[in-house]
Amino acid sequence: MVGMFTAPITAEAVKEKARALGADLVGIADGATLDAHPWDPADPRGPKDITEVDSGRVIVMSKRLSAGVSRIVSWSDRHKYYNDELTLTLLEETSLELVYWLEDQGYPAIAVPPTHVDPWRYQGDPRQHMTPLLSLPHAAVEAGLGTLGLNLQLITPEYGPRVMLAAVLASIPVECDRRMEQALCRGPKCGRCLKACPADAVRHWERDWPACDEYRSPHGFAKLTDHVERIIAAEGAEQKKTLIRSEASFYLWQSILRGAGAITGCRRCADVCPVGADYEAMLADALDAIPEDTPAKAERLSGMVAREAGGETGGRTAQERWIGKR
Numbered sequence: 001m002v003g004m005f006t007a008p009i010t011a012e013a014v015k016e017k018a019r020a021l022g023a024d025l026v027g028i029a030d031g032a033t034l035d036a037h038p039w040d041p042a043d044p045r046g047p048k049d050i051t052e053v054d055s056g057r058v059i060v061m062s063k064r065l066s067a068g069v070s071r072i073v074s075w076s077d078r079h080k081y082y083n084d085e086l087t088l089t090l091l092e093e094t095s096l097e098l099v100y101w102l103e104d105q106g107y108p109a110i111a112v113p114p115t116h117v118d119p120w121r122y123q124g125d126p127r128q129h130m131t132p133l134l135s136l137p138h139a140a141v142e143a144g145l146g147t148l149g150l151n152l153q154l155i156t157p158e159y160g161p162r163v164m165l166a167a168v169l170a171s172i173p174v175e176c177d178r179r180m181e182q183a184l185c186r187g188p189k190c191g192r193c194l195k196a197c198p199a200d201a202v203r204h205w206e207r208d209w210p211a212c213d214e215y216r217s218p219h220g221f222a223k224l225t226d227h228v229e230r231i232i233a234a235e236g237a238e239q240k241k242t243l244i245r246s247e248a249s250f251y252l253w254q255s256i257l258r259g260a261g262a263i264t265g266c267r268r269c270a271d272v273c274p275v276g277a278d279y280e281a282m283l284a285d286a287l288d289a290i291p292e293d294t295p296a297k298a299e300r301l302s303g304m305v306a307r308e309a310g311g312e313t314g315g316r317t318a319q320e321r322w323i324g325k326r
């Protein structure tokens with residue numbers, strides 16, 4: 001039925017529109033390929049789990065994060081959270097505008113934000129790491145935007161990992177982009193993401209996601225429930241009042257108001273990554289030194305290099321399709 005009203009469409013026209021609406025990078029992936037190669041093979045999910053009928057193509061868009069806040073070394077600076085939240089808002093508007101434009105051409109479309117987790121899996125534990133139906137970093141690789149790094153962050157040739165991602169699903173009859181075959185990540189010999197991580201969550205081509213969540217959502221749902229529980233458990237009205245008026249309440253209120261510090265947070269691993277045309281030009285002078293580095297981290301990285309020389313791959317084999325070839 002919808003087919004009767006469709007206008008001719010090309011991949012270039014879709015990308016041109018996305019760029020005109022504000023995206024910096026755009027690529028198109030095949031929905032069936034993403035379904036056939038689930039980002040988590042142990043728990044396969046993909047575009048068809050969002051919609052079976054309108055997920056033929058996954059248009060992945062990215063917007064670069066502000067270099068000005070990347071240059072702030074503290075992972076917990078609220079200007080970083082706030083600027084990143086604005087970037088996300090802008091990209092969400094771009095996605096919605098693209099949805100309406102595609103629908104004007106006769107193709108039903110759906111916006112998928114990077115924060116889209118699978119709520120039916122929630123087990124009542126606020127610290128449980130929630131995963132998405134469609135991992136946008138993996139979709140971005142399939143759409144030819146970049147490859148995954150040591151901690152599975154997306155790295156692009158233009159902006160390294162310093163991008164926000166969003167996707168639009170639509171069954172449009174257009175050509176897809178090709179995956180990059182060669183890895184952009186320099187591996188444990190570089191290891192700057194591991195050296196800078198305040199949670200020490202970077203593993204050997206893996207990430208300790210629950211540890212990372214504490215920092216990438218520092219005033220999010222887990223912090224809110226902890227704080228409310230502390231207030232309930234406090235003895236007496238005075239103690240409760242002090243907690244209600246505390247700095248923790250203030251940060252939670254600000255995060256609920258804007259999302260800053262709840263859906264945005266730490267991104268030190270992205271800031272210090274030397275890949276990306278922007279790094280030398282905009283960031284190196286402020287970010288080359290890594291104050292979070294320790295001898296223990298250096299030793300762990302040397303161990304990874306040695307193990308790789310001996311043929312071990314850590315988590316690389318399971319994710320090689322998206323990490324790319326050495």
Ligand code: SF4
Nearest residue numbers: 197199212215266269
């Ligand atoms: S987002 Fe922060 S806590 Fe998470 S891996 Fe990156 S540096 Fe570590």
Ligand code: SF4
Nearest residue numbers: 149185186190193273
């Ligand atoms: S900082 Fe180095 S090791 Fe980490 S993702 Fe970037 S290139 Fe790879």
